[in-house]
Amino acid sequence: xxxxxxxxxxxxxxxxxxxxxxxxxxxxxxxxxxxxxxxxxxxxxxxxxxxxxxxxxxxxxxxxxxxxxxxxxxxxxxxxxxxxxxxxxxxxxxxxxxxxxxxxxxxxxxxxxxxxxxxxxxxxxxxxxxxxxxxxxxxxxxxxxxxxxxxxxxxxxxxxxxxxxxxxxxxxxxxxxxxxxxxxxxxxxxxxxxxxxxxxxxxxxxxxxxxxxxxxxxxxxxxxxxxxxxxxxxxxxxxxxxxxxxxxxxxxxxxxxxxxxxxxxxxxxxxxxxxxxxxxxxxxxxxxxxxxxxxxxxxxxxxxxxxxxxxxxxxxxxxxxxxxxxxxxxxxxxxxx
Ligand code: EPU
Numbered sequence: 001x002x003x004x005x006x007x008x009x010x011x012x013x014x015x016x017x018x019x020x021x022x023x024x025x026x027x028x029x030x031x032x033x034x035x036x037x038x039x040x041x042x043x044x045x046x047x048x049x050x051x052x053x054x055x056x057x058x059x060x061x062x063x064x065x066x067x068x069x070x071x072x073x074x075x076x077x078x079x080x081x082x083x084x085x086x087x088x089x090x091x092x093x094x095x096x097x098x099x100x101x102x103x104x105x106x107x108x109x110x111x112x113x114x115x116x117x118x119x120x121x122x123x124x125x126x127x128x129x130x131x132x133x134x135x136x137x138x139x140x141x142x143x144x145x146x147x148x149x150x151x152x153x154x155x156x157x158x159x160x161x162x163x164x165x166x167x168x169x170x171x172x173x174x175x176x177x178x179x180x181x182x183x184x185x186x187x188x189x190x191x192x193x194x195x196x197x198x199x200x201x202x203x204x205x206x207x208x209x210x211x212x213x214x215x216x217x218x219x220x221x222x223x224x225x226x227x228x229x230x231x232x233x234x235x236x237x238x239x240x241x242x243x244x245x246x247x248x249x250x251x252x253x254x255x256x257x258x259x260x261x262x263x264x265x266x267x268x269x270x271x272x273x274x275x276x277x278x279x280x281x282x283x284x285x286x287x288x289x290x291x292x293x294x295x296x297x298x299x300x301x302x303x304x305x306x307x308x309x310x311x312x313x314x315x316x317x318x319x320x321x322x323x324x325x326x327x328x329x330x331x332x333x334x335x336x337x
Contacts, residue, residue, distance in 0.1 A: 001026075001032045001035065002025065003025045003063070004023070005023055008020055013051035014115070014229035014234065014235055014236075015054075015056070015302050015311070016233030016304070017056045018305075019056035019059050019060065019337075022059070023064065025064070028069060030142070030149070030177060033067065037065070039063065042062065042063035044062035046065065046337075047175050048064050048066045049067050049118045050115035050119050052114040052235060053119060053236070053335055055235065055315075056308045056337050058309070058337070065175075067118055069087040069118075070089050071090070072084065072090060072098055080184060081183065081184055081185060082185050083183075084099065084104060084181050084183055085180040086180075087118075087178045089117070089118065090116060095107075096111050097111075100211060105185075105188030105190075105211040106135040106182070106184055106189075107130070107135055107181065107183070108211040108212070108215040109127060109191050110125060110128075111218045114229050117179050118175075121136065121139050121159075121179055122166040124157075124162060124164050126161075128218055129197075131159070131161075132181075133159035135181045136159070139179045139180065141176045144172070144174060152165075197214065200221055204217065226293075226299060227299065232302070232303060234293065234301045235299075235334045236299065237299060238299060238332060238334050239277075239330045241270045241273050242273060242329065243269070243271075245269075248327075249269050252328075259271060273330050276322050276328065276330065277318055280318070282321070283297040286303070288306075289302065289305045290306035290311050291303070300315060308337075318330075
């Protein structure tokens with residue numbers, strides 16, 4: 001374990017922002033993680049996983065601990081289900097592919113989501129009708145103050161829409177070291193009801209899809225709409241879709257009859273933030289080296305060389321404009337550092 005100084009984090013955040021860490025250490029074992037957390041010479045520490053859900057607006061004047069714990073194992077198996085444990089530093093999509101190779105079903109709709117396994121529970125990643133919580137069994141997390149490893153069940157995690165206890169009460173108190181999922185080995189429950197998947201499968205000429213087919217459909221949809229972070233820096237959806245009351249929605253409908261919505265409870269609906277942003281005229285807007293993606297307005301992009309503070313300025317302008325036009329507050333999904 002070697003502590004380095006003045007390290008660029010450009011290749012370690014999917015926005016590709018050239019923020020620097022004053023001190024940097026990569027940890028590949030739990031023992032090293034504990035040692036790094038105990039280094040009193042560096043009182044301020046920052047935990048970095050896959051760097052897929054953060055906007056670095058400044059250099060980090062502290063010790064950045066990059067969690068790179070690898071390994072995937074089957075911990076239990078019954079007739080038609082399996083428990084698979086993956087360590088936090090495994091790349092999420094590669095983990096999905098590993099599960100598909102073993103014909104384990106449940107996360108095929110979550111194909112191609114950027115980031116690592118350790119970040120997945122923090123924001124309860126979700127796409128195309130499936131959320132991590134649907135297959136989540138437990139996760140292990142290192143308590144930063146006691147240095148003990150604790151197990152969190154699904155209930156403990158208090159999952160919500162892009163939410164968990166790790167973004168609320170237990171924020172910055174734990175480092176997730178592994179995640180265990182319960183997946184199917186036979187009779188896979190496919191989720192193809194999300195419109196775009198069904199039509200993509202039809203285009204592919206598939207009437208009885210396998211989990212691999214669903215994954216391929218999701219990959220095709222994502223590649224057609226979402227920029228590949230290896231080519232254009234981005235962090236997926238920058239904002240959460242706002243949840244508003246049905247009564248407010250009905251009032252808004254008189255001025256904006258084409259406003260889409262999804263029912264989330266008896267009294268509330270979710271409105272696509274992408275639609276609000278597009279309607280406000282921001283879709284595809286480019287400011288030299290950053291802007292709003294041309295094909296999906298929910299995604300802010302770094303075309304290369306942008307500063308995190310520029311992108312934050314654009315995000316704040318979008319939030320303010322949407323508030324002025326629709327009276328709706330949209331929250332960032334991405335963590336602003
Ligand atoms: N829309 C527009 N203009 C746009 C984008 C979207 O009008 O530029 C409207 C359309 O009405 C469209 C609707 O928004 O039908 C929904 O769009 P989409 O299916 O692309 O989904 P989303 O609500 O924009 C969410 C997740 C994505 C996830 C997709 C598919 C959030 C914040 N985002 O996006 O997650 O891939 O659904 O399930 O919930 C991510 O979290 O990084 C992410 C990409």
